[in-house]
Amino acid sequence: MAIDLINKMETMTGAKALMTAMEKEGVKQVFGLPGGANLPMYDEFARCDIRHILARHEQSAAHMADGFGRVSRKPGVCFATSGPGATNILTGIATAQADSAPMIAVTGQVAVDMIGRDAFQESDIIGMSNPVVKYAFQPRTPGEVPEAVRKGFYIAETGRPGPVLIDIPKDVQTGTAEMEFPDEFKIQGYHPWTDPDIVACEKAVDMLLNSEKPIILAGGGTIISSAFAELQAIAETLMLPVVTTFKGKGAFPENHPLSLGPIGMHGHAEANKMMTEADCVLAIGTRFSDRSVGTFETFEKRLKIIHMDVDPAEIGKNQQAQVAVVGDVKASLRIMIKLLLQRAIKKTEETPWVKHVKETKVYWKENLKIHPGEMGAAKILRKLRELLPPEAIVTTEVGQHQMWVSLFYDVIQPGTFFSSTGLGTMGWGFPASIGAKVARPDVPVVDIAGDGSFAMTENSLATAIQEDIPVIVFILNNYTLGMVAQWQRTFYKRRMIGVDQGHIPDYVKLAESYGAQGIRAQSMDELDKAIKTALSSDVATVIDIPIDPEEDVLPFVAPGTSLEDMILPS
Amino acid sequence: MWAIISLLVENKTGILFKVTHLFRSRNFNIDSISVGVTENPDYSRMTITTNSDEKRVVQIVKQLEKMIDTVEVRQLDEHKTVYRELCLFMINLSNANDSMEINKIANAYGGKVHDVKKESLMVELTATPHQIQAFEELIKPFGIIDIARTGVAALQRSGS
Numbered sequence: 171m172a173i174d175l176i177n178k179m180e181t182m183t184g185a186k187a188l189m190t191a192m193e194k195e196g197v198k199q200v201f202g203l204p205g206g207a208n209l210p211m212y213d214e215f216a217r218c219d220i221r222h223i224l225a226r227h228e229q230s231a232a233h234m235a236d237g238f239g240r241v242s243r244k245p246g247v248c249f250a251t252s253g254p255g256a257t258n259i260l261t262g263i264a265t266a267q268a269d270s271a272p273m274i275a276v277t278g279q280v281a282v283d284m285i286g287r288d289a290f291q292e293s294d295i296i297g298m299s300n301p302v303v304k305y306a307f308q309p310r311t312p313g314e315v316p317e318a319v320r321k322g323f324y325i326a327e328t329g330r331p332g333p334v335l336i337d338i339p340k341d342v343q344t345g346t347a348e349m350e351f352p353d354e355f356k357i358q359g360y361h362p363w364t365d366p367d368i369v370a371c372e373k374a375v376d377m378l379l380n381s382e383k384p385i386i387l388a389g390g391g392t393i394i395s396s397a398f399a400e401l402q403a404i405a406e407t408l409m410l411p412v413v414t415t416f417k418g419k420g421a422f423p424e425n426h427p428l429s430l431g432p433i434g435m436h437g438h439a440e441a442n443k444m445m446t447e448a449d450c451v452l453a454i455g456t457r458f459s460d461r462s463v464g465t466f467e468t469f470e471k472r473l474k475i476i477h478m479d480v481d482p483a484e485i486g487k488n489q490q491a492q493v494a495v496v497g498d499v500k501a502s503l504r505i506m507i508k509l510l511l512q513r514a515i516k517k518t519e520e521t522p523w524v525k526h527v528k529e530t531k532v533y534w535k536e537n538l539k540i541h542p543g544e545m546g547a548a549k550i551l552r553k554l555r556e557l558l559p560p561e562a563i564v565t566t567e568v569g570q571h572q573m574w575v576s577l578f579y580d581v582i583q584p585g586t587f588f589s590s591t592g593l594g595t596m597g598w599g600f601p602a603s604i605g606a607k608v609a610r611p612d613v614p615v616v617d618i619a620g621d622g623s624f625a626m627t628e629n630s631l632a633t634a635i636q637e638d639i640p641v642i643v644f645i646l647n648n649y650t651l652g653m654v655a656q657w658q659r660t661f662y663k664r665r666m667i668g669v670d671q672g673h674i675p676d677y678v679k680l681a682e683s684y685g686a687q688g689i690r691a692q693s694m695d696e697l698d699k700a701i702k703t704a705l706s707s708d709v710a711t712v713i714d715i716p717i718d719p720e721e722d723v724l725p726f727v728a729p730g731t732s733l734e735d736m737i738l739p740s
Numbered sequence: 741m742w743a744i745i746s747l748l749v750e751n752k753t754g755i756l757f758k759v760t761h762l763f764r765s766r767n768f769n770i771d772s773i774s775v776g777v778t779e780n781p782d783y784s785r786m787t788i789t790t791n792s793d794e795k796r797v798v799q800i801v802k803q804l805e806k807m808i809d810t811v812e813v814r815q816l817d818e819h820k821t822v823y824r825e826l827c828l829f830m831i832n833l834s835n836a837n838d839s840m841e842i843n844k845i846a847n848a849y850g851g852k853v854h855d856v857k858k859e860s861l862m863v864e865l866t867a868t869p870h871q872i873q874a875f876e877e878l879i880k881p882f883g884i885i886d887i888a889r890t891g892v893a894a895l896q897r898s899g900s
Contacts, residue, residue, distance in 0.1 A: 300758060301765040305808050325808065359750070360808045483802040486795065 179350050184312035185210040185343040188276065188336075189218045191319035191351060197247055199608060200276075201225055201234035205251020206291060207278030210343035212249075223608070223637050226629040228255050230601035232262020233627065236271045237565060237605030240588050243396070245272040245326040245334070246605055252278045253291030256337070257298065261595060263333045264302035268592030269417065270394060272331035274322055281341040282310055295337050304332030310339070313347035320352055329362025330481040331394060363498070364480070370495040371505040374452065374476045377493055378408060379515070381450035381474065383523045386410045387433070389462075390417030390591070391455015391479060391499050398584035400503035401454065402426070407510050409517040410452070411527040413441040415462040417591040418455070420581030428524075430531060431580075434462040435727045436573035440534040442725065442733045444527050450474045455499045458488040459592070460729075468732035478502050539739040540578075541721050544694055547574040547646060550715060553694060554616070554644060555579055557701045561586060562614040563606050567599035567623030570652035571645075573723040575618050597626030603641045604634055614705055616642045621671055622651040631684035634710035642704045643681075643712045648719040649673050656722050681712035690714045742771070743797045744823055744894050747786040747804060748812040751777055755809050759786060762807065768792060768800050772825065772869070772891035783811065787823075787894045789869070816896050823894035827872045829863045832883030842879060849875050860885060 182190070188211055192200075199221040204212040215222045225231035228250040235246030250259040256277040266273040280289040296306050305325045307318035315338065322334040378384050392401055392414075401421060405412050405428050412422045413430045416437075422429050431438035433445045445451075451473055456462070463469040470489045477484070477491035478499045485494040495502050510516070520528070540548040551574055558564075560582040566572040566589040581587040588606065590598035603617035617624075624645055634641055648655075651669040658666050681688030687709050691697040697715060704711035724739040749755045756775055763770050771789040778785050790800065797815060804813045816823070833839055839861060846853055851865040865875055869892060876884070 296754065297757070300761050357808060359811045481806070483799070483806045485802075487799055487802075490795075 179348045181346055182349050183210065183344055183346050184309070184315045184338060185214050186217075187312065187315040187347075187349045188319060188338065188343070189214040189220060190349070191316045192220065192247065193218060194351060195319065195323045196244065199223055200247045200249050201231040201238070201605065202249030203228050203231055203251065203255060204249070205255045205278065207252035207280060207340050208249060208255070208276075208343070209278075210340065211276065211278065211338070224633060225601070226632050227627065228258035229261050229597070230627045230630045230633070232259045232273070232275060233265065233595075233598050233601035234605035234608075234630075234633070235273050235275070236262060236266045236598070237588065237602030238609045239266070239272040239331075239605070240269075240602070241563060241606045241609040243272070243327070243394075245274045245323055247274045247276065249276050250278070251291065252280055252295075253293045255291075256293050256295040260295070260299060260302070263299055263335065265590050265593045265595040265598055266333040267302045267304065269590065270330050270332055270390065272326045273333040274326055275333060275335045277335065277337045278343070279308065279337045279339040282339045285339065295335065299335050302333070303335045306335040306337065308337045308339070309342050311347065312342050312345040313349065315342065316349055316351045317355060321355055321357060324355075325357070325360065330391075362480075364482075364496055366497040366501045366505050367495055368505055370493055371502055372509060373493045374478075374495055375506050375509050377450060377474060377476055378410070378452060383448045384408070384410055384450040384452065385444060385448035386412045387415065387445070387451050387453045387456060388412060388418040388421040389415045389454060389456025392418055392421035393585055395455060395480070395498055395500040396585060397454070397500035397503050398422075400500055400507060403507050404452075404503055404510075407507065407516055409520065409524050411444060411524065413437075413445055415456050415459065415591075416576055416589070419576060419589075420584055420587035423582050423584060424580035425582050427528065430527070432576050433733065435729070436576050436723050436725065437727070437733075438534065438577060439538055439725050439736065439738065440531045442727065442736050443530055443534075446472065446733050448473055450476070452476045452478070453491075454478045454503070455480070457484050463489070464727050464732040464735075465730065468734075541718065543718055545692070545715065545717055547571070547717060547721060548578040549694065550646065550697065550717070551575060551578040551618070553697055554618070554701060557698070557705070558614060558616065562616060563588070563603075563610060565589060565599040565603045565606060565615070565617045567617065567619045568594045568596045569620040569623055570648070570656060570723050571618055571620040571623075573653070574646065577723070579618070596623040600624060600627050600641075600643055601630045601633075603643075604630060604639050607639050607641045614642065616644050619643055619645045620652055621645055621647040621649060621677070624677075625671070628680065631681065631686050631710060631712070635685045640708050640710050642710070645677055645712065645714050646717050647677065647714050648717050648721070650719045652719070653723070655719070659722070660726075660728075677712055677714040685709075687711040688714065690716070692716060741792065741794055741797065742818075743790050743792065744816040744818060744821060744892060745788045745790065745801060745804065746814050746816050746894060746896075747788070747810050748778070749784050749786060750809050750811065751782055751784045752809065755784070756786070758807065758809060759788075759804070762803055763800075766800070766803055768796065772889070774891035774893050776893070787892050789892050814896075816894055821894050821896050823868060823892050824866050825869055825872060825892045826864070826866045826890040828888045829865070829876070829879065829884060830860055830886040831863060831879055832885055833858070833860055834883070838882055842882060845875065845878050851875070
C-alpha cells in the first residue's frame, strides 16, 4: 500500500502537475491566450500532447471552451493570464454559468506573497468571479494542484454543469512538490446525484393522466441530460404536445407532429397560444425564465405544474410546482415511462385537445405573416435549413437574428442547436462555433449571426484560419443593432439612438483579409450558391446577407407582460 | 417572517464572503450573522437571521445548501431552539439617579454593568433579540451613546 503510494508520487512543478492532471481528465485541447502570469503553464505545452488553440481575446477563448463543452458534454478548457486576462474571461464564465455549461477556466495569478499588494496585472478574480462560477480553486502550494483539477472537472460536469475557475499563482506554477494524482476524493458539501424520486414520478404520471389539456415544456436541462429519446417516448405514449424554452429548442425534433416549437418573448404563436390554454405542464429541466413564461404570477395561476430538475434550488424559485421531481431528468423520465408501461397506457387516439393543438399549428403555419421581400429573415433561414444536413450544428449570436432562428429555423436532430440564452452574450456564437467544430469536426457547424454581435468577436476569424477550423458564419446583416432598434421603434417612438452601424465593415473584405472565404448573397439564388460553396469548402466562410433594417421579429411578448398578450405581425 | 438559519461550513478562507455574497446577489437580506469555529476545527458554524416571506426563506435555505462549501444547512424552529445575542450599550448619565435606575433595569434583564463613569456607563446583555429590543426601549430616555451587537448564536435543543 505504502509502496504503491510512493510509486504513484512524482516530483514536478505545479504547471506540469496541471497539464498531467488535465491529460488524465482526457483534455485534448486548450483555448487561450498567454501572458506574464501563466507562462510556466504555457511552457508545458512544449512537453505534452495537449493542443493549444490561440484565441485573440480571452472572452472568445472562454466562449470556444463553452461551445466545446456544450457539444461534447465534457468541460472545455480555457487559459488566461492574470489581471486583464482574467477579467476578460469573466464574461465567458458568466455566460457558461447562466446556461449551465461545463467549463474549466485556468487563470494565472501573481505570486502568493504578492497577492493583495496591487501588483502588476493583479486582479482578485476569485472575488470577482464568485457569483458566476460553480466553484473556484486557488491552490496556494504546488501540491494542491492535482486535487484542484480532479475536483474541478468533477464539479464542472456533474449534476447541473457549470464553470469552474482554477486560479494559480505564478510561484505555485513554478514550485515543485511530490505530486499525488488522486483517483478518489471527497467533497463533503456536494451531492450532485440524487436518485430519481419514484413517488414523485408516480404523482407526475397521475397528474398528467388526470389532465384534459396537458403539455410538455422541455428546457435546456433536457438537452444537457440528453433525454431526447425519453422525451419523445413520453410525448408519443401520452400524445402530449411539446413546447420548449428557447434554450430547450431542439430537445424535441421540430418537424415532429407533436412539436410546437419554443414559447416565450419570441416564441412560436402556436406554442404561446397552446401554453396559455393548457391545464397541466410537465416542465423538464427549466428554470421558468422570465423570457420564456412572461410574468411569473400569470403563468403559475393558469395551470398545474410538474417541475422536473436536477437542481433542487430551482424548485419554487420562479414558479410554484404542484409536483416536484428532483433528479436527473433522463433517469426520472425513464421511471415515468416504465410506470406507463406497467399500467399498459399507450394513447393512440387523438384527444380533442391534441386535435385542437394540431389545428392551431396548421393555422399559424398558414397564417403567420412574414416579411414580404425576397430576402426576409424567414425565407433566408428556411433556405439554410433546406440545405444543411440534419446533423449540422448551429450556434447563434444574440439579437434579432437569434430570435428569427427561434421562429424560422427548425432543429431536426435533437441537441444540434446552441445559443447564449441566459446571459444573452453578444459575440458568443462565433467563438462557440469554433469550439463546437473542434468537438465535432465531422459535421458542418454554422454560426447564425447578426452584424452587431459578430462585430464583437469577429477577430476569432484569425483562430479559425490559423488553426484550420472551418466554420460558417451566416450574417443576417441589417447594418444595425437590430433588436435595440426594434425596441426603439416599438417603445421609444422611433427615436433611433446608437444603433446605426454605418455599413462598417465590409464583411466580405474583412473575411478575406483574415484569409477566410467571404461571400455576399443578395438574392435567393446567390444565397443558395453561397451556402453550397461554404458547405463544400474546407476553409472558414463568412456569408454576408444584407437584409431590411426595418424588419421586426414578430410575434413578440413585450417584457413585463404575459404570453396571452403576444403582439402579432399586422 | 423572522427566520434563524444555521450553517455548518468548512473552516476555510473566503467562506464568509461567499455566504454573504450569495445573500447580496440573490437579493436576500441578512438581519444578523455570527460565525465561530466548532468543536472540530475543520468546521465553523454560522448563524444567520433574516426577515423574509416564507417562500424566500425556503429559497435561501436551498441556495445555501447548493453551495459546495456548506456541509449542513438548517432552518431552526425558534420554539425548539436556544438563541441568544450579546449586546453592549454605552448609556448616558445626566441625573444623579440615572445610574441606579439603569442598574435596576439591567438587573431585571440579567445584564451586567461595566465601566461606570460620571457621564456614562456600559451594560452587557445576553438575551434574545426581542428582549434586547425591549431593554433598548426602556433605556432610550437616558440617551444611548453607542451599541455593539454580536448577532444571534443558536443551537437547537437536543431531541428536537
